Amino acid sequence: MAAGLDQLEHIVVLMMENRSFDHMLGSLKAVDSRIDGITPHDNYSNPDTNGNAVKPQALAEFQAQLQPDPDHHFPAVDLQIFGGDTSANRAANMQGFVKSYFNQQRDVNHSQKIMYYFKQEDLPVLTNLALEFAVFNRWFASIPGPTICNRAFAHYGTSFGRVDMNPVYLKEPYQSVYSRLINAKHTAKIYYYDTASSTMEVANLLENQPQLFGTYPQFLQDCKSGNLPEYSFIEPNFNDHGQEAASDQHPDHDVQAGENFIASIYMAIKGNAQLWESTALLIVYDEHGGIYDHVVPPACTPDFKSASTNDTGTNMEFKFDRLGVRVPAILVSPWIAKGTIVNRVFDHASIPRTISKFFLGDFSACSPRELSADVFIEAKGQNVDPARNLLSLDTMRNDCPDFE
């Protein structure tokens, strides 16, 4: 029996910006030791440029601490993961975060701030959702690089060989998850915040399929009226404009504004009882933004294209055969048992993989990376493996929290 899956009609993905797992959720290890975060007693550290060991500390601030924006382009992330080792047989050690941040301002004290994480009470929305529903211990960015190529994995299951911010996808072989759904007479929408924030998917989707897009107010209205599409992808506000604060949590935007935004998405779904029982909400971050995490990203199936040494800027080719740094990811549904911890490995290719399998069945016209990605929601049917089904409750919970 999989009552939650049987009820499931809508999947919503909210993708925030540039924060690592340890930075946002690391403090929860002190509450639940199954959550792979950090405590003051752990031996995790990074060397600074004076050779001193810098430990993670719960001193993160909502704003004005990570200036300049920590570098998270491919060469910088390579340094962060491998500690500066560029030899052929190098092993990832997560020892280069402080060194990388030092490179931007040449200030030893300032470079140590890259190790800071938030206290649980600083982030009441994100930490409560993590403790109340399912938190993923092993959700990684798809690429050890910046935003646009990582977000591409959420839309297409690949970045078509790109490790940078310049998408050229038009003649590529794999469809976006939205085209797949719409071609099969399903419904899908990308909700950007407003036209002054717009989307990060300009080069293909906005230019060629603007009808896919709606706004945040429209999302709220669609939740209220019960008109949410089967699949919704939500983009936060990417800039301060007018009376609107950026809500993406990208440094140096206000983390509390992002907390409010996440709460509003959750409450919009929960505010419609019919929608609440038939919707799963994934909250995930696109990449770590150069901020420390202690878990070494694992290897993965190589993709169909490589990035050249010129593209990576590291004198090394990249075959898309390992993941980026770990990011926060939480799955919300009243059919998920409180305190669910997921230890399987995911990356953003899991998003189109899950959506396609759930709504379309056995969809195989996708990239090698997407084909090998795990799903976070099982397909409906008779043969659901209870050990993999996160919406596992027989009856819906009525104790889920409200935010106000």
Next chain:
Amino acid sequence: MAVIKVPEPRGVIDPNRPVNALLKAQIEHLHEAERALPLKYRSEIYIRAIQTEGEAAEYIQEITEAIHAAHFEAEEKRRRGAAKRRGKPVISIAAVADERAERIARNRAAAKKSQKKSPNTKKSKN
């Protein structure tokens, strides 16, 4: 059922914050998109002069709305053509299209007026 208080953000909304690398990339992508737009939908904003989030937002809004409007206009034209071929009246559809075009023009004029008032806005010919 627990009710969890979410603190109001204490940060200040700062449209004068310098644009980050992500917004720079978004502006570049929109600028590429702008080049493909019909002339009447193009902006007069010189993207190399955009320095702040407020200026970025202004450009992002203008081009995003222009992309939507250009697609909308093309779709209406297509519909009108199809209706004409079928010999059906098209007045109501045309009226809706004109109304939208007028609204966009009104919004743009209003935006330009408010930009002139703002000392932070830098505009020049592209």
